[in-house]
Amino acid sequence: MKYAQLIIGPAGVGKSTYVREMQTHCDSIQRSIHCVNLDPAAASEELQYRTTLDVREFVTVEEVMEEESLGPNGALMRCMELLEEHVDDFLIAGLQECVGDDDNSYLLLDAPGQLELYSHVSVFRTITNALVQDGYRVCAVYLLDAQFVAEPAKFVAGTLAVLSAMVLLEIPHVTVLSKMDICPEPKRVQELIGGVGGGPDDGGVDDVPAEYGYGGGTNMSLLMAELDDATTTTAAMRPLNASLARLVDDYSLVSFVPLDISKDESLEEVLYMVDSSMQFGEDSEVKDTL
Amino acid sequence: MAASSSASAAGGGGGDDDGPEGARIPTVVLCIGMAGSGKSTWMARMVQHAKAQGKTAYVINLDPAVMATGYKSNVDIRDTVAYKEVMKTYQLGPNGGIVTSLNLFATRFDQVVDLVEKRVLAAAAAADDDETDGGGGGGGGEAEAGGEAKKKKKKKKKPLDYVFVDTPGQIEVFTWSASGTVISEGLANSFPTVLCFLADTPRCTGPQTFMSNMLQACSMLYRFAGLPLVLCFNKIDVARHEFAEEWMADFEAFFESLDSESAPTRASTTGSYSVSLCRSLALALEPFYKTIRAVGVSAVTGEGCDAFFAHLETARDAYYRDYYPGVLERREKREAEAEARKSANASKFDADHQTQTSAGQPL
Ligand SMILES: Nc1nc2c(ncn2[C@@H]2O[C@H](COP(=O)(O)OP(=O)(O)O)[C@@H](O)[C@H]2O)c(=O)[nH]1
Numbered sequence: 050m051k052y053a054q055l056i057i058g059p060a061g062v063g064k065s066t067y068v069r070e071m072q073t074h075c076d077s078i079q080r081s082i083h084c085v086n087l088d089p090a091a092a093s094e095e096l097q098y099r100t101t102l103d104v105r106e107f108v109t110v111e112e113v114m115e116e117e118s119l120g121p122n123g124a125l126m127r128c129m130e131l132l133e134e135h136v137d138d139f140l141i142a143g144l145q146e147c148v149g150d151d152d153n154s155y156l157l158l159d160a161p162g163q164l165e166l167y168s169h170v171s172v173f174r175t176i177t178n179a180l181v182q183d184g185y186r187v188c189a190v191y192l193l194d195a196q197f198v199a200e201p202a203k204f205v206a207g208t209l210a211v212l213s214a215m216v217l218l219e220i221p222h223v224t225v226l227s228k229m230d231i232c233p234e235p236k237r238v239q240e241l242i243g244g245v246g247g248g249p250d251d252g253g254v255d256d257v258p259a260e261y262g263y264g265g266g267t268n269m270s271l272l273m274a275e276l277d278d279a280t281t282t283t284a285a286m287r288p289l290n291a292s293l294a295r296l297v298d299d300y301s302l303v304s305f306v307p308l309d310i311s312k313d314e315s316l317e318e319v320l321y322m323v324d325s326s327m328q329f330g331e332d333s334e335v336k337d338t339l
Numbered sequence: 340m341a342a343s344s345s346a347s348a349a350g351g352g353g354g355d356d357d358g359p360e361g362a363r364i365p366t367v368v369l370c371i372g373m374a375g376s377g378k379s380t381w382m383a384r385m386v387q388h389a390k391a392q393g394k395t396a397y398v399i400n401l402d403p404a405v406m407a408t409g410y411k412s413n414v415d416i417r418d419t420v421a422y423k424e425v426m427k428t429y430q431l432g433p434n435g436g437i438v439t440s441l442n443l444f445a446t447r448f449d450q451v452v453d454l455v456e457k458r459v460l461a462a463a464a465a466a467d468d469d470e471t472d473g474g475g476g477g478g479g480g481e482a483e484a485g486g487e488a489k490k491k492k493k494k495k496k497k498p499l500d501y502v503f504v505d506t507p508g509q510i511e512v513f514t515w516s517a518s519g520t521v522i523s524e525g526l527a528n529s530f531p532t533v534l535c536f537l538a539d540t541p542r543c544t545g546p547q548t549f550m551s552n553m554l555q556a557c558s559m560l561y562r563f564a565g566l567p568l569v570l571c572f573n574k575i576d577v578a579r580h581e582f583a584e585e586w587m588a589d590f591e592a593f594f595e596s597l598d599s600e601s602a603p604t605r606a607s608t609t610g611s612y613s614v615s616l617c618r619s620l621a622l623a624l625e626p627f628y629k630t631i632r633a634v635g636v637s638a639v640t641g642e643g644c645d646a647f648f649a650h651l652e653t654a655r656d657a658y659y660r661d662y663y664p665g666v667l668e669r670r671e672k673r674e675a676e677a678e679a680r681k682s683a684n685a686s687k688f689d690a691d692h693q694t695q696t697s698a699g700q701p702l
């Protein structure tokens with residue numbers, strides 16, 4: 050089995066930084082991963098990681114802007130259309146060549162961030178389907194900026210945004226709350242994602258015991274109580290609050306894990322969450338016990 | 340300052356059209372939607388329609404990277420921030436350039452709010468002049484000149500009915516950024532503000548893309564803290580929107596389409612998982628569908644404009660009923676806090692002043 054993380058989320062949320070830091074982290078623990086850039090708009094100096102494969106060898110937004118006289122948005126959409134058309138001969142064939150068919154090959158795919166790529170067009174579905182066909186287990190890693198979910202209402206907004214991408218992608222996913230290192234209210238975020246029950250010693254991200262598994266599930270009852278009381282909640286929204294809370298609870302639809310890239314433990318925790326959702330490494334464990 | 344607070348919605352109260360000093364408070368329409376959903380084209384249409392109805396509009400463009408807008412704007416971010424320069428100065432790509440330009444503009448957005456408030460007050464003053472001038476006959480040449488000026492003023496300063504605001508092409512630049520919060524709150528704290536979410540109808544005719552778009556729209560309700568929302572299914576000249584109305588009104592109909600649509604991919608287990616997820620989502624969104632003001636429009640042909648503007652009126656009422664009390668509450672809290680800080684500072688000053696004389700400590 051081969052594995053792939055598809056890193057998605059709004060522009061500027063820290064996808065490329067995530068890939069870079071994961072590469073550094075994996076280098077240090079001598080774990081082999083392959084990083085693939087799928088963003089044809091990435092500036093050349095922007096990617097500070099080694100790529101196994103880079104979509105810009107195939108097409109760049111600059112070229113398309115010039116050749117088809119499109120604006121940056123239109124050109125990116127066009128590039129991704131081209132990539133979708135050539136997913137087998139560029140992406141899959143390219144991966145075969147660079148990565149091969151080794152068991153346990155592990156990819157990080159760095160996606161561009163324009164949201165309509167996730168809600169309107171099929172490019173990422175095509176890419177994940179092609180990867181699955183080629184023997185990959187794929188997990189979407191949706192990055193959300195932690196500072197934008199530090200309030201109940203915004204937290205719900207973020208959850209819905211994640212779902213709006215996931216409904217089209219049809220693969221397991223983990224939501225990573227990025228930029229915890231500069232989030233003004235890290236404790237608040239922790240509280241909302243339900244990772245820590247507000248114990249006496251709950252400090253930052255690093256104080257949460259690893260076995261707690263903070264992707265557990267959101268603290269919906271807390272969330273909804275606050276949401277119903279908030280001055281920003283209008284009477285008309287209360288039934289919707291309740292109905293969304295039930296949905297998220299019943300399905301444990303969205304699991305959140307905070308990421309502070311300045312801390313190795315935090316990177317490790319995220320990696321562990323994503324690995325588990327793809328059952329990475331579990332196959333070999335099963336073999337051991339036989 | 341006095342002007343700004345009195346022209347602000349504070350005086351608007353319970354859905355009245357008139358604020359203090361007889362100033363009419365315009366409705367702010369904040370256009371959001373995915374790139375290419377037709378925000379800018381719809382802006383031009385709204386302006387045109389409002390004018391045709393004898394209404395006045397104030398137009399704000401917040402897209403620093405747009406090459407040409409199809410409408411004239413009163414405030415244009417491009418006059419203040421040179422996006423290409425920003426890219427060069429800060430060594431950013433196109434996207435970073437747009438985000439940074441909007442951030443730079445957001446730091447000065449209170450000035451934009453002031454401009455609109457001044458415009459509102461000017462209209463009120465012009466109306467007052469009309470009344471007083473009309474009453475007294477006045478005397479000699481001076482009155483003549485005054486009459487001239489009055490006419491000009493009157494032509495220029497009709498009360499504002501709408502403020503239309505266009506946002507950058509990419510939705511996340513506005514919806515997932517700090518500047519989007521600054522700008523939307525700046526507007527919503529001063530004027531009845533309505534979100535206009537545009538969905539690209541031809542691109543959401545599939546049940547899953549439809550669901551994806553509805554989740555986005557619903558997300559906006561929470562992102563912008565309960566501001567009233569009008570959901571526009573745009574481009575109905577290309578694809579009719581009746582399917583969407585049906586799916587929102589009747590989840591069985593949505594389920595049927597979901598089942599038939601996804602039949603080919605049924606082989607995979609994730610496919611059926613997604614179908615069941617979509618079903619649950621549709622059920623969970625019921626309260627959203629029930630209360631949402633939805634309308635099919637075409638920015639190109641103008642179809643649906645009347646229905647849209649009618650929705651704006653009820654959305655404006657909803658702002659005053661549901662959102663405005665929160666504005667007042669937050670304002671009171673802020674003022675109380677400022678007051679507390681002021682008196683704390685004053686006593687600190689007294690204390691410092693005393694220590695300073697003895698210990699020579701700087702403030
Ligand atoms: N402090 C901090 N900054 C970050 C983090 N992740 C990304 N950034 C910054 O956010 C900006 C956008 O990051 P980038 O990885 O290019 O975002 P992408 O568009 O999602 O790929 C860059 O200036 C990064 O340095 C983080 O975890 N902490």
Ligand SMILES: Nc1nc2c(ncn2[C@@H]2O[C@H](COP(=O)(O)OP(=O)(O)O)[C@@H](O)[C@H]2O)c(=O)[nH]1
Binds near residue numbers: 375575
């Ligand atoms: N047929 C049709 N095309 C539309 C309509 N509204 C917008 N468009 C087209 O959609 C494209 C994107 O429109 P634009 O207003 O620039 O979208 P924005 O990125 O949301 O501002 C343009 O080619 C428009 O001509 C509509 O109602 N009908």
Ligand SMILES: [Mg+2]
Binds near residue numbers: 066091
């Ligand atoms: Mg990137």
Ligand SMILES: [Mg+2]
Binds near residue numbers: 378379402405506507
């Ligand atoms: Mg536009």
